[in-house]
Amino acid sequence: MRIVLLGSGNTATVLGRMILQAGHEVLQVYSRNEAHAKILGDELSCSHTNDIGSLISYGDLYLVAIADDALLAVQEWLTLGKKLVAHTAGAVSKEVLQQVSKNYGVIYPLQSLRKENRNSPSVPFLVDGNTPENTTLIIDFVTTFSNLAEIANDEQRRHLHLAAVIVNNFTNHLYLLAEKFCEDHQVDFDLLLPLIEETGTRLRNFPIRQLQTGPASRNDLRTIDEQLKMLVKYPSLRNLYQTFTESIKNEFPQLPL
């Protein structure tokens, strides 16, 4: 397919690379920021523009990979007639494209995409279309560059997006707070990397509930009390520690020490 790519951030860049690698043609990169448009256009060996009036008109698919706030106003600056258009956002309805074209849908990558990351992770996609035909067109396209493509409507995508915030954004924040705590106490955070990796990868082999260990799940009040004392100078971490301890205890109410 011939793709026109709108956007020049992490999602646009990583999707552009995947699309190109799968043998499709990227015709043009559009971005409000001309320098960014040029960088990505050059990388994908295609033209670029920051003038929406110069958008190439013969694309097979217009892929809108821009920030949510810009996407929510897309009908004010993008009109594509009958051209197939898809956005890439997890928390925005496909209907935001309703005024943009008669044919629209969503290609949402359920992964944290970073253009600097050259060892590309596996990327599942949630796809949707405003008609069964468009859904089929879109999923057939996505399947050429990902073996994990599933159809999901706005509601399902919104729920998976929230779950992604929980398992990615929140855990990453825990890593950041733990790293600072280790630095302050002159212990090597990197020693935790094998544990962090194991915590994620073993989910494929065990029920998550069985994997819960630690002072809260065994109601070890001595350790909980001692660890809360160690966190007096870390109000954010202490607050999270308490919230987690209560939540974990709720899940494991009957377990004694």
Place this chain on the structure above:
Amino acid sequence: MRIVLLGSGNTATVLGRMILQAGHEVLQVYSRNEAHAKILGDELSCSHTNDIGSLISYGDLYLVAIADDALLAVQEWLTLGKKLVAHTAGAVSKEVLQQVSKNYGVIYPLQSLRKENRNSPSVPFLVDGNTPENTTLIIDFVTTFSNLAEIANDEQRRHLHLAAVIVNNFTNHLYLLAEKFCEDHQVDFDLLLPLIEETGTRLRNFPIRQLQTGPASRNDLRTIDEQLKMLVKYPSLRNLYQTFTESIKNEFPQLPL
């Protein structure tokens, strides 16, 4: 070295296997529970006992891999004279062994060990001894089965143990809550596994702070508000969502939408 292993749980089992594989000899397994002692003794091809009076006296190292509460009372039931003894706990001082033997220390695996897990993860160890000679003896031993052994005193080990609780127990609890949320809304939690794996493994390649994305870090109040509404029936998760959002905002105060 000739090892006498006290304990029969996850830590004792996994360490026993590692020790055996490194070419050491496990002489005996002791456990209060005879059935458990037998299972592990059989697996490690050595004798077993649940009678502390029958402990073999010619071991080079007595490894005490038991629950914290039992460990805190160890001096009441274990006396080893000058025999080298080490416990495996993260949050317990090495001094708990002071009355047990003249020579003691710690061999703490900074990993979540599960005997059912046959694809054994990399295990860093924090080691300590009551004298420089004992520390050297212990680290030389540990180095035969792990390439990640570091000396850490009680204080450092205590801090890394708390950090381990944060990066393992808390993230695992987030996975559990997210899985339930997905099941309730009939979306496939397994689609999140590549993201979960990527969230952990990429820490080797990027500063953690740079990896923070999501509504809280970009102060996207619209999405935060919508996601809080999606969590009204999930008080634990909603509470965590709010606590994380405040904590992440504190870290990224100056970033606009």
